Amino acid sequence: MQFHHHGYVSGDPRVRPAAGVGINRPAELPDEVDVLIIGTGPAGMLTAAQLSQFPNVTTRIVERRAGRLAIGQADGIQARSVETFQAFGFAERIIAEAYAITEMAFWKPDAADPSRIIRTARTQDDPAGISEFPHLIVNQARVLDYFAEYMANSPTRMSPDYGFEFRSLSVSDEGEYPVTVTLLQTSGPNEGQERVVHAKYVVGADGARSKVRESIGCTLAGDQANHAWGVMDALAVTDFPDIRTKCAIQSGTGGSILLIPREGGHLFRMYVDLGEVDPNDKGAVRNTTIEEIIGKANEILHPYTLDVRNIAWHSVYEVGHRLTDRFDDVLPDERGTRTPRVFIAGDACHTHSAKAGQGMNVSMQDGFNLAWKLGHVLEGRSPESLLSTYSAERQVVAKNLIDFDKEWSTLMAKKPEEFENPSELEDFYVSTAEFPAGFMTQYAPSMLVAAADHQELATGFTVGKRFKSAPVVRVGDTNPVHLGHHATADGRWRIYVFADTALPGATSSTEEFAEWLASSPQSPLAATPSGADPDAWFDVKVVYQQGHPSIDFGAVPGVFKPQVGPFKLADYEKVYATDPAADIFELRGLDRGGVLVVVRPDQYVANVLPLTATAELGAFFAPLLPERKAAAVLSAATEP
Incomplete structure (x- = not known):
C-alpha cells in the first residue's frame, strides 16, 4: 500500500x-x-x-x-474472486474470517450394506496449484x-x-x-x-x-431440469465425521447431499436432493418444509444422524439453466x-x-x-x-x-447405480478444477485483446486469460512480493516489462524500449493528461532477470520510477528483480531476450510483445486512447 x-x-x-x-x-x-x-x-x-x-x-x-x-444465499468464493478481492484491498481480511476448502470427500453406499454410506475418496481442492489464493466459503x-x-x-x-x-x-x-x-x-x-x-x-x-x-x-432462455433441492444453513449435533469437510454424499436409498462447511467453525450448508419434480407440479415442491428437508438429510446420511439445533436460512429451488x-x-x-x-x-x-x-x-x-x-x-x-x-x-x-x-x-443428481464408472463424480471434480476456480475464462481477440502472435515469448501469460501472479523481489526495499498483488482496482492498464539479460544502464533492448515509452508521441503514456501523474493511466513495471543485489537503482530508466504527487516523489515500487527461490522467467515461460506483457484494468492479459515491437504496442493502444500529447511534457515528468 x-x-x-x-x-x-x-x-x-x-x-x-x-x-x-x-x-x-x-x-x-x-x-x-x-x-x-x-x-x-x-x-x-x-x-x-x-x-x-x-x-x-x-x-x-x-x-x-x-x-x-x-x-445472503451465495457463499462460495472461488480463487479468482479472491484475486479480485486482493485488487480491492480486502483479500487478507476476508480470508481470515472465511472457511477455506482444501479437500473434498466423496461418500457412497457401502457395497456390503447399501443402506449405509462410507467415505470412498478424498481429493485436493487445488492439486495443480493454479492459484496462490484459497477457495473460500463466506x-x-x-x-x-x-x-x-x-x-x-x-x-x-x-x-x-x-x-x-x-x-x-x-x-x-x-x-x-x-x-x-x-x-x-x-x-x-x-x-x-x-x-x-x-x-x-x-x-x-x-x-x-x-x-x-x-x-x-x-x-x-433455457431449460428447467425438474429436479428439486432443499438447502439449509444449519447448526447441528452430529456423528457424521466429515461435517467440517466439503462432501459429495450419495446414498443407496436414493438422493444425495452436497455438504459445505461455513465460516465460523460451526455453521454448515446442505443441498439436499428432493428428487424429480412433476412438470405439472406448479411449484408445489417449494412448499417442502424444513422438517421434511432435515428428515431427507437424515435418510441420506444413514447410519449417521443429524440433530439440527438451529436454522439460519433455508429454501427450496429447482435447477434451471x-x-x-x-x-x-x-x-x-x-x-x-x-x-x-x-x-x-x-x-x-x-x-x-x-x-x-x-x-x-x-x-x-x-x-x-x-x-x-x-x-x-x-x-x-x-x-x-x-x-x-x-x-x-x-x-x-x-x-x-x-x-x-x-x-x-x-452428475450430482445421479443415483450411484447409474454411474458407469464408480469414480466418475470425483474424476469430473478433479479434471475440471480450473473451471470452478475461475481460471478458464479466455477473451477472444478484439479491440481489447490482441492476437497471440507472440505467445511463445510468455507461455505462462496466455493472451486473453487472467494475469497469473508469481513471486519477485522489489528492488527498492528488497521485499519478496507477488507481482500481481500490486495491481489494484484503480482502472489503470498495466505494462509489465520483463527485461533482457542486460543490467540497468547498459545498452539493451530494455533501455531502448524505456526511452521510446517515455519520449515517443506514439507511446501510450503520451496520452496521459497534462498535469496528471505520469503513471495516472498506465502502471509500468520492470522485472530484471538478476537478483536484487545486482540492480543499481540509480541506473534504472526514469520511466520505471516516475515522479508522483505534488512533491514529485520517486515511486520505488515499480522495479523488481527475480526471486532466487522462484524465478518468474522460468515459472511463466518468459523469453530471456525480454518481453512485454500488457494487462487490462480487470487483470486479463491483452497482449504479449517483444521489447522491440514499439510500433505494435502503439498501434494496439491507438484506438483505445485519445490523441497523444507532445512527448516533451511526459519526458520531463519522468526524469530520474
Missing part, C-alpha cells in the same frame, strides 16, 4: 481523500447521474466499487431494500460489506441509496442524459412516491427476475450502428444451479469487466465503442458456465 506522497497521513491509509464528485457528495439521490446501478448484489456492488475510483464520474447504486443485506452479505467499505473510503465517497425499487426506463436518442429511469421509493418519509432519474448509462444488476432486463426486451443472448440494449440488427446505454449483469442475464458455486463469482466478474470500461469512456480515456465489448465478452463466459453447471448438476 502506498501513501504519504501527497503529504503525511496519520489516519487509516485505506480512507483516501475525497476528490471530484466525492467532495460535498449530496446525501440525496440526484436527478442526473453518469451511471445508475440497479441492485446491490455482487455484480452491482463490484461495479460500483470499481467506479468509485473515478473521481469525476457520478455513480449511484440503488436498492429496493431499506438497508444492507443481512443473510456469506455473501460479508462480501457486500467489504465492497461497501471500499466504496465509502474511495475518493467519490460512494454509498448505496436504499429504498428505491426500479419500475421502468426509456432511452432517447438525444440529450446528455438519454436514459430516463422511474423508481418507486419503498421506505422512508417518501415511501410510495415515484422518483425520476436521468442517466448516461444504466446497469441492471437486479437479479433473476430483473425488470431492467425486461425493459430492454431481453428474456432468459437460462441465458440471455445479449447483455445490453443494442439489438442484433443495431450492432455497429450505435453503442449501448443499458447493461445487465449477474443473475439478470444468467441463472444456473447453486451447487457449482459460480453465481456470485461470475456475477462479480461481469461487474469488473464492465465498470472500468464505463469509467474510461466517461472520463474521456477511451471511445464509446469500448462498451460494445462487454456483451461480446461476458455472454460467452456465461454460456460456458451454464454448460459446465449442466454437467455437474446432472
